[in-house]
Amino acid sequence: MNVEIKNLIFSYGKVKALDGVSIALPDGAIGLLGPNGAGKSTLIRILLGFLRPDRGEGRVLGYNIRSEQNTIRRYVGYMPEDDCFIPGMDGVTYTSYLGQLSGMPRQEAMKRAHEVLYYVGLEESRYRMLETYSSGMRQRLKLAQSIVHDPKLIFLDEPTSGLDPQGRIEILELIKDISSKKDIQILISSHILSDIEAVCSFVVILDKGRLAAQGEMDKLKEIDYSMFEMKLKGSTDSFIDRLRSLKYKIEEMEDRLLKVYMPPDRNVQEIFQLAFEEKIQIRHFVKSQTKLEDLFAKVVGVD
Ligand SMILES: Nc1ncnc2c1ncn2[C@@H]1O[C@H](COP(=O)(O)OP(=O)(O)O)[C@@H](O)[C@H]1O
Ligand SMILES: [Mg+2]
Structure with a gap:
């Protein structure tokens, strides 16, 4: 513009x-x-x-x-x-x-x-x-x-x-x-x-x-997604592909750290199940708010 x-x-x-x-x-x-x-x-x-x-x-x-x-x-x-x-x-x-x-x-x-x-x-x-x-x-x-x-x-x-x-x-x-x-x-x-x-x-x-x-x-609108950070051990390509095919959004950070945005209709157990099937070890798993989520709450909270 x-x-x-x-x-x-x-x-x-x-x-x-x-x-x-x-x-x-x-x-x-x-x-x-x-x-x-x-x-x-x-x-x-x-x-x-x-x-x-x-x-x-x-x-x-x-x-x-x-x-x-x-x-x-x-x-x-x-x-x-x-x-x-x-x-x-x-x-x-x-x-x-x-x-x-x-x-x-x-x-x-x-x-x-x-x-x-x-x-x-x-x-x-x-x-x-x-x-x-x-x-x-x-x-x-x-x-x-x-x-x-x-x-x-x-x-x-x-x-x-x-x-x-x-x-x-x-x-x-x-x-x-x-x-x-x-x-x-x-x-x-x-x-x-x-x-x-x-x-x-x-x-x-x-x-x-x-x-x-x-x-x-x-x-x-995707701020409905929950965001998880996880650190993985093992070969991750197929695991990531499968999550993506289920409409997860994934950002690969340095050092095998992943940011995973989970759509509202999925659940955390599914992530662990897939990791198990793909023989991936999840070494670190933290749920975090996205920045947008924080922001959204703030903005919407005011009227
Ligand atoms: N004429 C003014 N004199 C002093 N402070 C002002 C004046 N207009 C706005 N502010 C302050 O500047 C900030 C931004 O205000 P403003 O641009 O009106 O925000 P918004 O339009 O998003 O509500 C606020 O902290 C407000 O109190
Ligand atoms: Mg104004």
Whole structure:
């Protein structure tokens, strides 16, 4: 993709919000997952040029986050976490105003404002004052303004926040639609795994200002696997082949040390039985949590 950062460091006074984050994101819908305080919003604000990193470099759509913020904001849409409405404005005036701020001519911005409000299902409320919008409508409005200027990429910061389960499903459907039909790349932040699962194919997990993990969503799901470390004596090839044929994942480390990821539907006795049949001696056998498992528990534990 289009977002690449190297060793970003950012502090608010004494609080280190980002502590050396490097990522290169692939194309598509990307999830930025992490508990509250992980640094997600800070990262997004840095990518938009609203905050300047203490250290590190980054490019968004090829543009430098330190020197080309204005160009970035023209091509990138942003749905902020907090509401930033202007009192006394109706939906369509607000949306077209933000379109103009992103560099669109007045008339075109107005035309697009009507289109995007229709798209997010606010056509009937477009002339109402924003103060009267429900939280579901506010989130839709924020989503609409993020795409009013036809961006190539949008950053959505906690788009489901404050929504009830039905509202959450609806906004995620809209986001999925934008991602699949409109040829817009998406970075969506959330502290809720199921939000990310619903929309994203790739996930980046932040924890305490650091990159905790990143990878394809499918791989992340493999954290259901239990992980064992074992040290073997004997000829191991056939033993490993048999485990692999039963869908175990195996990493061969140095010194005859194996990391074995056991699928959820298998059991430990099977490993010992196979070792016995293959005349392998298991000299060391430790169950350990994978890093991802730890992380997952932490992330999912917060709501
Ligand atoms: N304006 C601010 N002033 C001081 N500390 C802040 C400010 N904004 C965020 N922080 C701190 O920076 C860290 C990261 O925050 P943030 O980027 O908002 O995380 P997230 O969006 O993942 O919840 C947290 O410890 C938070 O308390
Ligand atoms: Mg945040």
